[in-house]
Amino acid sequence: MSSERDKARYPFTSEAAEFVKSLNIGVDDLTSEPYNLILKRAEQRIRQALFKPDELSPQEQDPNIEIPSFPTAIMLMAFVDSENTKRRYAVAESKSFSKKLKDEEPEKVLEIAKRTFGWRIKHPDDKTGTVDFLLHFREYLTNSRNMNELKWKLTNRYLKSGYIQLTKDETARLLEEEIQKKILEKTKHPKVEPPKALQEILSEINGLASVRSTSQDLVQTFSIEVADMPQCIKRMLDTLSSGGRLSHIGRFTLTSFLINAGATEEDVMDFFKTASDFDEGKTRYQVEHISGGRGGKTRYTPPKCDTLRTHGLCVGPDELCKRVKHPLSYYKRKRILSKRSVAKPAQAPEI
Amino acid sequence: MSEENLEQRTRALVRDKFSEYYRTNKSTILPPPYMERREFGFLLTEGVMVRHKSFKQVEGLVSFIEATVPSDVYHSAAYYLDPEAPMDSKCWTGSDLIFDIDADHIDTECKERHDRWSCLECKATGHGKTPKTCPNCGRQKLSEDTWMCYDCLERAKEEVLKLIDLLNSDFGVNHDHMRVNFSGHRGYHLHVDTEDVKSLGSEERKAIADYVTGTGLDGDLLGLYDLDGRIKIEDGPKITDPSWRGRVARRIDKILFEADVEELRSIGLKSKMIETVRKRRKEVESSKDRSLLGLIEGFGEQTWKLIIQRAVSLESVGIDTVVTTDIHRLIRLPRTLNGKTGLRAMKVQIGELRKFNPLEQATVFGGYETVHIQEAPQFTVGGEQYGPFKDVDENLPTAAAIFLLCKRKAYPVVKPIV
Ligand code: SF4
Ligand SMILES: [Zn+2]
Ligand SMILES: [Zn+2]
Numbered sequence: 138m139s140s141e142r143d144k145a146r147y148p149f150t151s152e153a154a155e156f157v158k159s160l161n162i163g164v165d166d167l168t169s170e171p172y173n174l175i176l177k178r179a180e181q182r183i184r185q186a187l188f189k190p191d192e193l194s195p196q197e198q199d200p201n202i203e204i205p206s207f208p209t210a211i212m213l214m215a216f217v218d219s220e221n222t223k224r225r226y227a228v229a230e231s232k233s234f235s236k237k238l239k240d241e242e243p244e245k246v247l248e249i250a251k252r253t254f255g256w257r258i259k260h261p262d263d264k265t266g267t268v269d270f271l272l273h274f275r276e277y278l279t280n281s282r283n284m285n286e287l288k289w290k291l292t293n294r295y296l297k298s299g300y301i302q303l304t305k306d307e308t309a310r311l312l313e314e315e316i317q318k319k320i321l322e323k324t325k326h327p328k329v330e331p332p333k334a335l336q337e338i339l340s341e342i343n344g345l346a347s348v349r350s351t352s353q354d355l356v357q358t359f360s361i362e363v364a365d366m367p368q369c370i371k372r373m374l375d376t377l378s379s380g381g382r383l384s385h386i387g388r389f390t391l392t393s394f395l396i397n398a399g400a401t402e403e404d405v406m407d408f409f410k411t412a413s414d415f416d417e418g419k420t421r422y423q424v425e426h427i428s429g430g431r432g433g434k435t436r437y438t439p440p441k442c443d444t445l446r447t448h449g450l451c452v453g454p455d456e457l458c459k460r461v462k463h464p465l466s467y468y469k470r471k472r473i474l475s476k477r478s479v480a481k482p483a484q485a486p487e488i
Numbered sequence: 489m490s491e492e493n494l495e496q497r498t499r500a501l502v503r504d505k506f507s508e509y510y511r512t513n514k515s516t517i518l519p520p521p522y523m524e525r526r527e528f529g530f531l532l533t534e535g536v537m538v539r540h541k542s543f544k545q546v547e548g549l550v551s552f553i554e555a556t557v558p559s560d561v562y563h564s565a566a567y568y569l570d571p572e573a574p575m576d577s578k579c580w581t582g583s584d585l586i587f588d589i590d591a592d593h594i595d596t597e598c599k600e601r602h603d604r605w606s607c608l609e610c611k612a613t614g615h616g617k618t619p620k621t622c623p624n625c626g627r628q629k630l631s632e633d634t635w636m637c638y639d640c641l642e643r644a645k646e647e648v649l650k651l652i653d654l655l656n657s658d659f660g661v662n663h664d665h666m667r668v669n670f671s672g673h674r675g676y677h678l679h680v681d682t683e684d685v686k687s688l689g690s691e692e693r694k695a696i697a698d699y700v701t702g703t704g705l706d707g708d709l710l711g712l713y714d715l716d717g718r719i720k721i722e723d724g725p726k727i728t729d730p731s732w733r734g735r736v737a738r739r740i741d742k743i744l745f746e747a748d749v750e751e752l753r754s755i756g757l758k759s760k761m762i763e764t765v766r767k768r769r770k771e772v773e774s775s776k777d778r779s780l781l782g783l784i785e786g787f788g789e790q791t792w793k794l795i796i797q798r799a800v801s802l803e804s805v806g807i808d809t810v811v812t813t814d815i816h817r818l819i820r821l822p823r824t825l826n827g828k829t830g831l832r833a834m835k836v837q838i839g840e841l842r843k844f845n846p847l848e849q850a851t852v853f854g855g856y857e858t859v860h861i862q863e864a865p866q867f868t869v870g871g872e873q874y875g876p877f878k879d880v881d882e883n884l885p886t887a888a889a890i891f892l893l894c895k896r897k898a899y900p901v902v903k904p905i906v
Binding site for chain 1 (some may be wrong): 576657658659660661684685688689690691692695696698699702703704705706709710729730731732733813814815816
């Protein structure tokens with residue numbers, strides 16, 4: 138059974154959700170006393186998550202505010218327009234939860250993984266070793282797909298009868314991915330107008346979001362035109378610049394695309410520096426390798442659309458996509474097209 | 489007779505025989521589970537691929553096959569809400585996890601005997617496995633002429649057995665959830681259809697493929713080495729350990745105990761070390777503690793690397809990883825004919841895999857045909873050996889004749905009208 142302290146710490150759990158339901162607060166209540174404190178705290182959560190993620194931490198002394206502030210923040214984020222901002226929010230919240238989870242008793246971690254996320258996870262029969270949990274490979278795989286270090290590679294894990302050995306820290310890290318996915322899922326735009334009561338606060342949050350518009354940064358960083366890139370590449374840029382992770386092939390595609398589109402090695406390095414799991418040496422090696430820098434060998438090009446599709450990296454083709462087989466040819470064509478239409482700059486470039 | 493005409497006659501005869509097979513064997517065609525949610529594809533004899541077909545019941549599938557007499561029949565490993573829609577709007581809901589094991593991907597000695605390649609640019613030719621680039625002119629336009637024999641099919645089968653064992657012990661997949669099909673040519677397909685794997689994306693499938701092949705294995709992480717880069721003696725890998733750690737330990741144990749001098753040399757061991765291994769084997773055998781790992785002291789880092797590398801490569805399962813990661817893959821339907829050989833693709837019960845011999849059990853045609861054979865190495869079909877042939881007319885059992893016709897190594901001889 139989870140205490141109120143637990144629910145305040147881990148407001149993403151199903152127990153916390155039930156608790157909030159039982160409070161029976163309507164959206165319109167949020168603007169009047171005493172519930173406006175929930176809205177205030179929700180706004181604070183968002184500010185912290187977007188700008189000072191290290192300060193994000195539960196205020197356990199008042200669970201009646203703290204617990205509902207999480208779903209409230211999520212509801213607000215759902216109405217935000219930028220996918221980028223949503224991801225930044227999700228990353229920050231999930232990171233702070235997993236940091237807390239690392240200090241919990243194993244029992245607590247196990248309970249959350251099981252009850253909220255339905256993981257097949259258990260203690261090993263032999264509890265003497267360094268292994269805290271055994272987790273089914275399916276849950277392991279779906280939550281480790283963006284982790285690039287060798288130690289997360291399935292090949293290097295102890296896998297027996299379908300279960301993988303994990304430490305508590307590793308489990309918390311995998312839960313972080315799961316929580317992040319859940320937040321991203323819940324912040325999908327509801328396709329309805331936001332409630333009147335929230336419009337004021339929403340315009341404020343939308344204002345916050347635009348303070349750091351990544352693609353603006355990018356246009357300045359690179360001598361290349363982000364607006365002319367295909368959706369798949371834009372998505373990769375967004376993922377990285379909002380603290381998300383890319384798979385190995387994702388990184389390869391992005392790097393080779395940028396290099397071939399005319400970015401310098403230094404540009405690309407600068408950009409990767411903002412990524413959450415940046416490793417200077419490794420990245421430099423990769424970038425140089427792809428651009429053919431080391432030994433002046435072949436410069437690599439990104440994979441074809443077909444390949445990107447099999448790897449789930451194609452975002453869903455637009456009109457121009459249907460006429461090309463390669464993201465680079467998309468870019469080249471789009472460049473030509475947009476140069477021709479310079480005369481009528483009526484349409485703002487899509488982000 | 490012109491080449492075009494010969495090609496037409498070949499096609500007509502093959503189609504005739506295939507048609508007869510489907511007429512008499514339609515009741516044996518084995519649709520995959522949930523057939524109504526799969527896409528079917530057919531390669532017609534004229535070389536046209538018909539895709540995006542679906543069938544609610546086996547009857548519809550069978551009559552389509554009977555009517556079109558395709559040279560090859562495929563179904564998707566994937567499940568779709570709308571299998572007939574174009575690719576982007578089929579609505580993928582999941583896919584079996586599939587493994588393709590093919591003699592093409594396995595190095596066997598018999599390839600020297602029966603496979604040949606030729607360079608389309610400079611006309612150089614050679615025996616055995618096709619090189620990546622032509623050793624004569626360095627270009628990459630090579631055509632290959634591959635055959636199969638008992639040996640390479642056995643090797644492919646060994647790989648399947650290794651894979652079944654690994655999926656069972658490491659991934660916990662039991663035999664009821666694995667289907668093994670002979671492809672009708674040089675290999676086998678293994679399908680896993682537990683709910684756990686169906687919804688996995690291609691990244692996750694890549695991780696599984698890498699696991700199966702031992703790709704990205706890190707000796708430090710698996711606790712194989714001590715700080716000096718030598719194999720860990722204390723707390724080192726034990727043959728009872730799970731996953732790759734145990735697998736590597738078991739294989740090293742086997743190498744150190746059983747490998748003959750020649751094999752040890754092929755790993756790269758120096759004569760002095762080979763002597764040590766042999767001496768210590770005797771010592772260990774007379775003592776109770778059967779652990780050679782601890783006794784092979786003085787082996788340097790380099791030697792251990794070589795041994796471990798060999799152990800990994802022997803344990804690695806030779807699958808075509810591209811097939812496993814492709815979540816839209818079409819794969820051959822069992823109990824249909826393979827247009828490259830005229831052999832029947834078929835399901836093999838896992839318990840019977842060991843004694844399964846495709847060269848006997850996958851042939852279907854009766855009777856005889858006379859064909860003119862341009863060139864063929866020695867080959868086996870229906871348990872009989874034939875050839876080698878060069879530029880001769882032969883009256884062969886239909887299965888062997890069709891095999892050569894499918895490979896385009898022969899054409900039908902028209903019997904004179906009496
Ligand atoms: S079709 Fe090609 S260019 Fe367009 S989004 Fe997909 S992968 Fe990118
Ligand atoms: Zn050549
Ligand atoms: Zn062979």
